[in-house]
Amino acid sequence: MKTVGKKLLCLMLMLCLTLGNVPALAEGSNDISGKVRFCTAYGGAAGMDAMVAEFNKLYPNIEVEMIQIGNTDAGNAQIDTQLMAGEIDVLSSYTRHRTLGRIEQFIDLRDLMARDNIDMKTEWGDEIEFEGGLYGIPFDGLNYFIAINMNAWNEAGLGELPTAWTWDEYLEASRKMTKEGVFGGSDWHNPECVGFAVRQQLGTDMYFGEDGYTTFTTEPAWQTAIQRKFKAEQEEKIWKSLVDYVGDDSKSQNLFFQGKVASTVTCHIWRFIGDLENYPHDFQVGFAPYPTENEGDTAYLAGPTKFAFACISKQCQDVEAAWAFVKFISMEGDKYLLKAGHLPTWKKTDLDSAVDLVFGDEATADKLVDVPSFKRVVLNIDGTSYLDNRVYSEFASIEKEVMMYIFNGEEGIDEGLAELKARCDEIIDDYR
Amino acid sequence: MAKLSRAARREAGQAYLFLAPSLIIFLVLVLMPVLFSGYLAFTNWNFTSGLKGIQWIGLKNFAKLHTDRNFNFALKNTFIYTATSVPMTLLIAMVFAYFLNGRVYCQKLIRTFVFIPYISNMVALALLFRCLFRSDGIINSMLTTNFGMEEGLKWMSSNDLNKIPVILLSTWAAVGYSMIVYMAAMQGIPESLYEAAAIDGASSHQVFWRITVPLISPTTFFLMIIRMIAVFKIFTSISVLSGDIVARGNISLIVKIYQDAFGNYKFGYASAEAWVLFIIIFAATLLQFWGKKKWVNE
Numbered sequence: 001m002k003t004v005g006k007k008l009l010c011l012m013l014m015l016c017l018t019l020g021n022v023p024a025l026a027e028g029s030n031d032i033s034g035k036v037r038f039c040t041a042y043g044g045a046a047g048m049d050a051m052v053a054e055f056n057k058l059y060p061n062i063e064v065e066m067i068q069i070g071n072t073d074a075g076n077a078q079i080d081t082q083l084m085a086g087e088i089d090v091l092s093s094y095t096r097h098r099t100l101g102r103i104e105q106f107i108d109l110r111d112l113m114a115r116d117n118i119d120m121k122t123e124w125g126d127e128i129e130f131e132g133g134l135y136g137i138p139f140d141g142l143n144y145f146i147a148i149n150m151n152a153w154n155e156a157g158l159g160e161l162p163t164a165w166t167w168d169e170y171l172e173a174s175r176k177m178t179k180e181g182v183f184g185g186s187d188w189h190n191p192e193c194v195g196f197a198v199r200q201q202l203g204t205d206m207y208f209g210e211d212g213y214t215t216f217t218t219e220p221a222w223q224t225a226i227q228r229k230f231k232a233e234q235e236e237k238i239w240k241s242l243v244d245y246v247g248d249d250s251k252s253q254n255l256f257f258q259g260k261v262a263s264t265v266t267c268h269i270w271r272f273i274g275d276l277e278n279y280p281h282d283f284q285v286g287f288a289p290y291p292t293e294n295e296g297d298t299a300y301l302a303g304p305t306k307f308a309f310a311c312i313s314k315q316c317q318d319v320e321a322a323w324a325f326v327k328f329i330s331m332e333g334d335k336y337l338l339k340a341g342h343l344p345t346w347k348k349t350d351l352d353s354a355v356d357l358v359f360g361d362e363a364t365a366d367k368l369v370d371v372p373s374f375k376r377v378v379l380n381i382d383g384t385s386y387l388d389n390r391v392y393s394e395f396a397s398i399e400k401e402v403m404m405y406i407f408n409g410e411e412g413i414d415e416g417l418a419e420l421k422a423r424c425d426e427i428i429d430d431y432r
Numbered sequence: 433m434a435k436l437s438r439a440a441r442r443e444a445g446q447a448y449l450f451l452a453p454s455l456i457i458f459l460v461l462v463l464m465p466v467l468f469s470g471y472l473a474f475t476n477w478n479f480t481s482g483l484k485g486i487q488w489i490g491l492k493n494f495a496k497l498h499t500d501r502n503f504n505f506a507l508k509n510t511f512i513y514t515a516t517s518v519p520m521t522l523l524i525a526m527v528f529a530y531f532l533n534g535r536v537y538c539q540k541l542i543r544t545f546v547f548i549p550y551i552s553n554m555v556a557l558a559l560l561f562r563c564l565f566r567s568d569g570i571i572n573s574m575l576t577t578n579f580g581m582e583e584g585l586k587w588m589s590s591n592d593l594n595k596i597p598v599i600l601l602s603t604w605a606a607v608g609y610s611m612i613v614y615m616a617a618m619q620g621i622p623e624s625l626y627e628a629a630a631i632d633g634a635s636s637h638q639v640f641w642r643i644t645v646p647l648i649s650p651t652t653f654f655l656m657i658i659r660m661i662a663v664f665k666i667f668t669s670i671s672v673l674s675g676d677i678v679a680r681g682n683i684s685l686i687v688k689i690y691q692d693a694f695g696n697y698k699f700g701y702a703s704a705e706a707w708v709l710f711i712i713i714f715a716a717t718l719l720q721f722w723g724k725k726k727w728v729n730e
Contacts, residue, residue, distance in 0.1 A: 073676060077694040080480055102480050191677065247589035248566045249675055394696050401678040410591055 033061035034318025036325045039079060040092040040308075041071045046271070047339030047357075054336070055328045062321045080105075086315035089322045092308045095391045097136035106311040108133040112323050123331065124345055126306065126387050136311040139330035141304025141343040143385070144196055144290045145377045146170065147253075147269045150370060151283040152177045152184075152262035161286050161373045164299070167197075167228060170263075170291045174238045177262035184238045186264040187229060189245040189252040191403035192396065193265065196301065197225035201293055203300040204386040207395065213428060216421040217414075224293070226406060226413050233407075242407050257281045265290065270378060271341025273368050274359055286370040287377040303383025304343035343381055351379050394427045472703035479699050486700075493704035503705060505680040506688040510709075512595060513666055513684065514716075517602045518659045522652060524603065525610030530640065532611070533618045543611075550608030557605055558672035562588070565597045588673065591681025598682050601669045606662070610655050617651035618644060649728045657720055664713050685709045 042048050044066060052064045067088060069075045082088050083105050096102040110133065113120070120127055124138050148161065156176040162169065174185030187193040198221045199206050209215040216222055232239040240261050245252070252264040253272055257279040272279045290301045310326040312319065334344035338357050355375070359365035365374070399420065406416035473494070476487045497503050532543055549557060564570050565587035572584025587593050621644065629639050645652075667686040674682060678691065685705065693702035 073695045105480060243586060243589045244567045246677060247586055249562060397695060404677055408590055
């Protein structure tokens with residue numbers, strides 16, 4: 001009896017210790033009430049309404065007000081103004097929470113995470129502190145891949161969709177799919193696409209060398225990516241030209257659905273595939289990974305890079321309500337990002353229902369996409385990704401500007417890369 | 433000064449009461465921001481850090497302008513826009529006004545069509561031009577089909593050509609208003625002068641250049657000033673035509689200021705640029721007034 005009693009006591013102690021360490025997940029509560037004003041670029045139809053409805057089942061007394069603001073210069077100015085005016089409680093932040101001079105707008109979430117036993121590395125795979133604080137929880141991921149018109153692919157006799165391939169192999173496929181009025185391939189429609197190819201090769205902190213300055217002139221990946229693009233777009237003309245994309249203000253996904261490009265680099269095209277009213281097309285879409293330079297190279301764009309983070313404004317009135325919402329959208333609620341063409345970043349996301357969530361059901365999905373490649377390539381949440389430790393928001397606009405000078409032929413590649421280095425290094429010095 | 437009577441004081445008080453709303457709006461929305469911007473021009477401030485984050489740095493912002501390549505491109509482009517768009521607008525408007533002032537078939541219809549761009553939204557006009565000047569747009573189609581060019585021109589992406597759509601758009605949007613003002617001025621010219629010229633055997637060419645143009649020179653002066661100020665502040669057309677990618681071929685000073693302020697959050701530096709623009713516009717206007725004596729008939 002004494003032994004049984006001891007065993008029972010041990011069992012109870014173990015239970016208490018275990019349950020006490022389980023993170024406060026999806027508990028729900030009628031006790032927490034308040035209002036949360038959530039600012040994001042996605043609309044209600046892009047999964048946000050469903051996410052909020054699910055949240056309110058757990059927290060019926062928390063009112064969530066959605067504020068949709070696009071990710072543009074004007075939109076970002078609006079967000080900053082509204083943050084300062086105390087009109088936003090939770091923000092979907094891209095770089096603000098890791099930008100000097102901006103982090104003061106947000107609450108350091110470390111104490112709340114410690115209180116609720118949430119470990120960043122366990123739940124999202126990365127420690128994401130900045131300047132000694134933790135100002136955002138990842139909840140939105142993006143990976144990059146090639147979307148393929150399966151009619152064009154099969155017509156060119158290219159066989160099975162690859163599970164991994166190099167740039168040379170993708171260029172060869174582009175050649176075979178090119179015909180009168182149709183480019184076999186396409187890069188992303190924005191000058192930042194050169195950076196994607198470099199990122200795929202170098203991963204985290206791709207801009208910086210050991211001296212802390214940029215490596216545009218010393219890292220061969222930049223030259224390689226630019227020269228390849230020149231050859232494909234302007235010499236062989238097997239890819240739609242970046243200069244025309246920018247000049248015409250057109251998007252790669254639009255030309256893809258119009259049948260003017262047979263394949264394209266993309267990250268969120270699956271958001272549009274089911275929208276046959278606005279993007280009519282009569283072909284199945286297949287998916288292949290973003291190419292690497294050499295066979296066997298690590299593919300840093302395969303998995304979802306942490307694209308957006310949920311941050312709580314320092315002016316938030318109902319912090320507990322906001323924290324409950326942030327936890328939800330970055331964990332169980334994360335899957336609703338699939339509707340917006342983005343990936344969940346929470347390691348425990350259940351993707352079994354992902355196809356149904358995005359396309360309605362498997363039968364519909366089968367007509368629209370090659371489901372095995374969709375699951376393998378697009379829903380690759382365990383794939384390798386990257387997370388920069390240093391972010392300078394000014395780099396993006398400088399990179400876009402100078403890449404256009406290079407591809408316009410106004411500057412040579414060496415000259416352009418030297419200008420990039422000079423201007424970006426100046427930004428680094430300004431911050432120092 | 434004589435002391436005001438009670439009635440006069442009351443009347444003055446009432447006057448100030450009526451002026452108060454406009455004065456308050458002027459103070460709060462115009463004067464104070466201008467003075468604050470003058471202060472900011474000597475500081476480093478990224479706005480999101482609040483007023484406590486303002487750091488005094490003296491003349492560093494102005495010193496940096498000299499080496500800022502994009503600022504220098506913007507300055508050059510702004511002068512080019514002014515030097516091309518303003519005379520083109522005035523000339524075309526003058527010609528339209530001269531012909532539409534007489535007896536012309538469908539005069540009212542033509543006048544309406546010429547005026548419509550002025551009252552249209554500049555964003556809509558810029559989007560229209562964006563379509564016209566696409567690589568597969570109407571302009572390039574005409575060039576390849578009717579003029580035998582092999583390939584269309586890169587109007588929007590080439591830094592040698594991307595000023596042209598901006599200049600054309602700016603001119604087209606302003607011709608209507610200038611035309612109406614010119615028409616009013618021409619209708620004010622005494623008919624007797626034209627009759628006297630006809631009697632003396634003056635040709636229409638001589639009548640236009642010796643009578644019409646000099647007598648509408650005050651109007652020309654007025655339009656030149658307001659068009660010059662408007663073109664110095666050109667923004668919407670470039671912003672819509674170029675999108676979010678800076679192009680040194682067509683960037684203007686206001687676009688540069690906007691990008692530095694709301695793109696890069698350098699409010700101090702952007703304020704310095706804005707004050708340089710103000711000084712340029714002020715100097716150009718003073719120059720115009722000085723030159724007025726030489727060619728304006730008053």
